[in-house]
Every structure is written in structure tokens, then in C-alpha cells.
Amino acid sequence: xxxxSEENYLKAILKLSRKGDSPVTxxxxxxxxxxxxxSVTDMLRRxxxxxxxxxxxxxxxxxxxxxxxxxxxxxxxHRLWEVFLTEKLGFLWDEVHDMAEQLEHVQHPELIExxxxxxxxxxxxxxxxxxxxxxxxxxERQRQPLSNVEVGxxxxxxxxxxxxxxxxxxxxxxGIGLGVHIAVLERVEYDHSLCVRLVEQGRDLTLSDxxxxxxxxxxx
Amino acid sequence: xxxxSEENYLKAILKLSRKGDSPVTxxxxxxxxxxxxxSVTDMLRRxxxxxxxxxxxxxxxxxxxxxxxxxxxxxxxHRLWEVFLTEKLGFLWDEVHDMAEQLEHVQHPELIExxxxxxxxxxxxxxxxxxxxxxxxxxERQRQPLSNVEVGxxxxxxxxxxxxxxxxxxxxxxGIGLGVHIAVLERVEYDHSLCVRLVEQGRDLTLSDxxxxxxxxxxx
DNA sequence: TTTATTTTTTAGAAACAACTAAAAATAGAT
DNA sequence: ATCTATTTTTAGTTGTTTCTAAAAAATAAA
Ligand SMILES: [Mn+2]
Ligand SMILES: [Mn+2]
Ligand SMILES: [Mn+2]
Ligand SMILES: [Mn+2]
Numbered sequence: 001x002x003x004x005s006e007e008n009y010l011k012a013i014l015k016l017s018r019k020g021d022s023p024v025t026x027x028x029x030x031x032x033x034x035x036x037x038x039s040v041t042d043m044l045r046r047x048x049x050x051x052x053x054x055x056x057x058x059x060x061x062x063x064x065x066x067x068x069x070x071x072x073x074x075x076x077x078h079r080l081w082e083v084f085l086t087e088k089l090g091f092l093w094d095e096v097h098d099m100a101e102q103l104e105h106v107q108h109p110e111l112i113e114x115x116x117x118x119x120x121x122x123x124x125x126x127x128x129x130x131x132x133x134x135x136x137x138x139x140e141r142q143r144q145p146l147s148n149v150e151v152g153x154x155x156x157x158x159x160x161x162x163x164x165x166x167x168x169x170x171x172x173x174x175g176i177g178l179g180v181h182i183a184v185l186e187r188v189e190y191d192h193s194l195c196v197r198l199v200e201q202g203r204d205l206t207l208s209d210x211x212x213x214x215x216x217x218x219x220x
Numbered sequence: 221x222x223x224x225s226e227e228n229y230l231k232a233i234l235k236l237s238r239k240g241d242s243p244v245t246x247x248x249x250x251x252x253x254x255x256x257x258x259s260v261t262d263m264l265r266r267x268x269x270x271x272x273x274x275x276x277x278x279x280x281x282x283x284x285x286x287x288x289x290x291x292x293x294x295x296x297x298h299r300l301w302e303v304f305l306t307e308k309l310g311f312l313w314d315e316v317h318d319m320a321e322q323l324e325h326v327q328h329p330e331l332i333e334x335x336x337x338x339x340x341x342x343x344x345x346x347x348x349x350x351x352x353x354x355x356x357x358x359x360e361r362q363r364q365p366l367s368n369v370e371v372g373x374x375x376x377x378x379x380x381x382x383x384x385x386x387x388x389x390x391x392x393x394x395g396i397g398l399g400v401h402i403a404v405l406e407r408v409e410y411d412h413s414l415c416v417r418l419v420e421q422g423r424d425l426t427l428s429d430x431x432x433x434x435x436x437x438x439x440x
Numbered sequence: 441t442t443t444a445t446t447t448t449t450t451a452g453a454a455a456c457a458a459c460t461a462a463a464a465a466t467a468g469a470t
Numbered sequence: 471a472t473c474t475a476t477t478t479t480t481a482g483t484t485g486t487t488t489c490t491a492a493a494a495a496a497t498a499a500a
Contacts, residue, residue: 088338089334089335091330098328099328099331102325102327102328103326106319106322106323106326108318108319108322110311111305111309111319114309114310114311118308118309
């Protein structure tokens, strides 16, 4: 129905507008898509032409209802494939994104619902990100950065804000992953770094403020 | 590395040349790819340029070693995905080809080997077609059309020559699928149709010559 | 061996998706 | 309000993949 390139733009526009920056600017999209501003302008005209977005010159772009529908379905496909790759094929959470970027474009009316059932209808992906359901509804979960938790508080890791391989592999080496139980022991006032205890492993370690702000947790 | 279009042409050239028509002609490729002769000529030049095929004007095309390697890997990916779709997601054998056509182009160094292991290293796909191994070797099986089996002979269905939805759904309705045990009861001389018994179901039926020639069996 | 038919290639064009360089519009600062 | 800096759009180009129409080559027929 739509090209992979069009779909990637729709997904990027949805991501940026859900982050709050709406309407989405040409420059923000160029940065997100790692391309140039003229390429973005071209595509925005095509998306508007196809009624997937409303585009006003020098102002920005917003998805139409149909655009949101398609972009949300893409996020659903991307994240379900990520679950498949980790749960069924044994890939690590830092390895699956690039494959999912390709798999999400596979078109078939029934495929993704079968995959969803095969995976047991997961609500969150390997990075803790919500998976929209078949109707486009997003599961909600009250999560916050670990850096917000007060000293003495306890929480469970439920997501990451930074999806880079470097950060994910660093977390692996520390023994931190989704579901890990963390107790905040101390906050260093000098650089806001955090001393925490991994409750299950019974191991203490120090996290930089940058790392603590990139970890999402649910309070206990 | 290569575009989906290039990969599709490589796969088609491999298919036709394995069928015996080598070198492959522009016309045969145009028919196989459902496109026009000029499009084929263009692509053959590009494939030759990239050392994936040797192409001589007005003569035909042959894959290079690298071309064979890539095309064989594609067939492997296509057929492993077809196994996944039937075995794990519960699709029927007439539903999986179009999805596999898309999935086969997903690029990743480890993905297909992980999928192969997850599926238990199958050697044949849902249509009975051989799945090349990671080194590009094709499993062999001495199979023949059901129409060749003499009266009184017994055989097991191991493949189909016609992959059309119409034929596959017709077989479903008859109760014929891979692994079904067939006994040939009688050959009608008039139109070469075949009276057979489905041994497990204990049911007798008549197959046209066209159908019997499209069914591959292994003799018992 | 000409002639006619079929097949294949060339020529030219269109749609898509990307780019660089230059012009235009907007936003920010004096 | 004017000038400056940034952002965005326009213009022009490239590469890919497809097509139709016309020319050229190969094959088949007379
Ligand atoms: Mn991802
Ligand atoms: Mn993810
Ligand atoms: Mn197939
Ligand atoms: Mn098959």
C-alpha cells in the first residue's frame, strides 16, 4: 500500500509528535531520519498529497487520522517482531532493532495478529516500550526515571530511555535488565550519581546521573 | 547489500537455470517475473556490472558463483520463513508464499541461522521443496510424479509441482497433503486419470492426469 | 536465400527517493 | 525596525526501477 520510506516518515512523525513537539518541524524530522531537510520537504509533500498528513509550508506537519493509524500499526509490528526475536530466537535487546526496522514493513492482513497470539499478546517490548493493540490503543504504565526516586525508595526497572547499543550493553554488564529490583541507597550531591542495590543479586553499584535518567522504573 | 529487485531477479534466474533452460533468456525471465522484456534487459546489465551474472546480448544470462550463492541463500530464507509461518503461526500452505516473498529480503548475518535452529533445521518446506543448508547444499530426495506410479504401487506424497492456491486448496479438500499415503488402484486408459486410495483415511478418489502429474511422491 | 515473424535491445519518459547548492522565509538580536 | 543568523524551500542532479514505442537482431518460413 505505502512504501517503506513513506512508512518510516510516518513513524518518525508519530514518535516526535507523541514526544510533545507538535507540529513536527522539517529540521526535527531530518535529524530523526538522519537525512537532509530537502528530502524531508519532498516527502512531506507526498504524504500530504496522499492525505496521510497535513503540511503547511514553513510551519510543520501533523498526521491525519489515517496517518496515525498507519504509524501506530507500524510501531505495533516493530515491537512485536522485537519480542519475537528476543523471546523465540534468543537475540539480546541491543541486537533486535535493525531487524525489526525491516520486519515491520512486511505487509499482510493476518500476519501480525497471528504473531501477536503466538507471542501471548505481550503488552511491552524488550525495551519496556508499550505495544499498541490491534485497535491502536497504547497500554499505559506509570513509569519515571530512576533519577527521580528518593533515597530509601525501591523500584523495578521497566524500560530505557536510551536505546543505544552502548547503553544496553553497559546495563547487561551491570546486571541491569527489565524486571530487576533496585533499592536507592544514596544520592551523591556533587554529580547526582546514585548508589543503588540490585536486590536479587545482592550487589551494590554506582550509576551516573546520565545513566539514572535513562532508566525507567516503576515504584514499589 | 543488494536491492530486493536485484535479489528477485537472481532468484528467478536460479530457478529457471535449475529447471534446465540455461542460459536463461530475456523472454523467460520476463514471464517468470511478470514484467516486460526491456525491464529485464536493464536489470541483466546491472547484474553483469555487479559481477553477479554473465550476460551476452541476444544470447542469455548465467549466474556467477557469487550470483548462485546469493540466490541460493534467498531460496533458503524464503523456505525457512514458509516453515515458520505454517509450523509456528498456523498458516496453510497456500497462504505463505507472498509473506515469504517479503520476509526473504530481511538482511541480517545471524537471523536466518537462529530461525533455522528454532525450527529444528527442517530440510523441506511446506510444499515439499528442498531447503538449501547454510553452505548452499541442496537436500536430495528421489521423487517422481504420482502419474508415473504403476497400478498396485504405493507411495507417499512429498511435494507439489504446481504451487497455485487453486491446486493447493483442491488438495486440501481431497484430504491430500505432505506425508499422505497413497495406493494406486487403477489407471483409466481413456484420459489417464488415476483411481487411488488414501490409505490412512481409507478413502478412494479419482485424480485427473493433470493433478497426478502435479503431485510428487516417494515410492514405498 | 529472401521474406516474414518473433525476440531482444535501444530510446525516451515517469515515479520515487535521495543529494548539493542557492534562494526565500522565518526567527532572533541589535 | 533593521540587520543577521537560522531554517526551510526551491532548483537542479543522480541513481533505481519501471514502462511504451521504435529499432535492431535473430529465428522461422516461404
Ligand atoms: Mn526498536
Ligand atoms: Mn523496542
Ligand atoms: Mn514460496
Ligand atoms: Mn515453498
